[in-house]
Amino acid sequence: MLAIHGGKPARENYLSYGKQWVDDNDIDSVIGILKSPYITQGPAIEEFEEKFARYVGVKYAVAFSNGTAALHGACHAAGVGEGDEVITSPITFAASANCSLYVGAKPVFADIHNDTYNINPEKIEEVISSKTKAIIPVDFTGQPAEMSSIKDIANKHNLVVIEDAAHSLGATYSGSKIGSLADMTMFSFHPVKHITTGEGGIIVTDSIEYAEKLRLFRSHGIIKNNFKEPWYYEMVDLGYNYRMTDVQAALGLSQIEKLEKFIELRREIAQCYNEAFAHLPGVIIPNQLDCTESSWHLYILRLDTHKLKVNRLEIFNALRAENIGVHVHYIPVYWHPYYEKLGYKKGLCPIAESWYEEIITLPIFPKMSQKDTDSVIEAVNKVIEFYQK
Numbered sequence: 219m220l221a222i223h224g225g226k227p228a229r230e231n232y233l234s235y236g237k238q239w240v241d242d243n244d245i246d247s248v249i250g251i252l253k254s255p256y257i258t259q260g261p262a263i264e265e266f267e268e269k270f271a272r273y274v275g276v277k278y279a280v281a282f283s284n285g286t287a288a289l290h291g292a293c294h295a296a297g298v299g300e301g302d303e304v305i306t307s308p309i310t311f312a313a314s315a316n317c318s319l320y321v322g323a324k325p326v327f328a329d330i331h332n333d334t335y336n337i338n339p340e341k342i343e344e345v346i347s348s349k350t351k352a353i354i355p356v357d358f359t360g361q362p363a364e365m366s367s368i369k370d371i372a373n374k375h376n377l378v379v380i381e382d383a384a385h386s387l388g389a390t391y392s393g394s395k396i397g398s399l400a401d402m403t404m405f406s407f408h409p410v411k412h413i414t415t416g417e418g419g420i421i422v423t424d425s426i427e428y429a430e431k432l433r434l435f436r437s438h439g440i441i442k443n444n445f446k447e448p449w450y451y452e453m454v455d456l457g458y459n460y461r462m463t464d465v466q467a468a469l470g471l472s473q474i475e476k477l478e479k480f481i482e483l484r485r486e487i488a489q490c491y492n493e494a495f496a497h498l499p500g501v502i503i504p505n506q507l508d509c510t511e512s513s514w515h516l517y518i519l520r521l522d523t524h525k526l527k528v529n530r531l532e533i534f535n536a537l538r539a540e541n542i543g544v545h546v547h548y549i550p551v552y553w554h555p556y557y558e559k560l561g562y563k564k565g566l567c568p569i570a571e572s573w574y575e576e577i578i579t580l581p582i583f584p585k586m587s588q589k590d591t592d593s594v595i596e597a598v599n600k601v602i603e604f605y606q607k
């Protein structure tokens with residue numbers, strides 16, 4: 219019997235959908251900085267930026283206080299402003315669209331593919347106007363968006379591509395590591411992401427112009443070097459205080475050492491889920507393109523509602539009752555009341571909207587044990603079989 223009907227849950231304690239891996243190595247790294255002369259704006263930031271840029275295979279990396287601030291910086295560096303339009307996916311965290319609003323531009327949503335759940339390049343073409351300035355593709359769940367088509371569209375219309383790679387650190391597209399493809403690429407170091415700095419984010423780019431603009435933007439628009447008087451500095455642009463601290467960078471430096479292992483563990487869990495659910499009637503496993511290698515930030519199970527007696531809410535509640543920390547990623551961004559007030563209407567992206575009704579996120583994070591993974595599989599089998607038609 220299902221736990222929701224008074225039966226015994228698949229596991230005793232609650233398994234969250236994602237969490238960080240912080241070990242003694244990380245703690246030592248942070249303590250080292252706390253004992254050093256600089257706890258913010260010291261040498262650890264630059265060291266982290268260099269190491270990160272090398273990992274991704276780009277020339278420059280500019281660290282920010284969080285991924286959202288980094289996206290704000292990227293929109294500014296790209297020259298996006300008042301009256302411009304920026305195209306992004308409706309299926310993402312709100313920050314991917316909010317960053318356009320921060321600089322006075324209008325987010326425009328292009329519908330997703332029904333199979334990869336990523337933004338559909340054909341839909342991007344349909345919404346391009348004379349006001350379009352940039353595209354912000356999101357590598358949803360860790361599977362890269364179709365970067366080669368997106369870059370072709372951007373070249374044709376002279377647009378800047380800012381990739382939201384908060385989910386796809388370590389993923390590849392046609393053999394290239396994510397971060398090396400777009401004009402600017404953003405990664406987040408929030409604790410549920412691949413590596414963490416507590417809060418933190420970064421932009422990587424091969425353009426020195428973008429890198430310089432980003433550095434100014436994150437530090438009040440102030441320049442300090444190259445003046446005759448040693449105390450002198452000048453504010454040359456309106457900037458923010460969006461700096462990462464050295465304490466955070468120290469954590470990032472030790473985390474990045476473990477990144478390959480983290481990705482490997484995520485891939486193993488995804489593989490277990492795929493094998494377990496590929497032939498389970500009532501669910502659809504995530505489709506992967508041949509040219510992409512996901513880094514599996516999220517694992518999304520789609521419900522084949524025609525084969526089930528109940529809707530998503532009931533499946534969700536039943537899995538929670540089994541102590542599985544399922545979630546839903548994401549509510550279409552323009553459904554939020556704030557966007558509704560701005561004039562966005564339901565029906566804008568029909569594929570994203572109907573897809574949203576059928577999805578459930580299963581737990582996936584490197585610290586999960588085989589027993590944890592098995593308990594998720596057991597719970598899903600139990601609940602789905604119970605509600606099969």
Ligand SMILES: *Cc1c(COP(=O)(O)O)cnc(C)c1O
Nearest residue numbers: 284285286311313384406407408
């Ligand atoms: C996490 C996330 C962000 C924002 O990153 P923060 O570091 O939390 O500000 C942006 N976009 C997507 C898709 C994310 O998942």
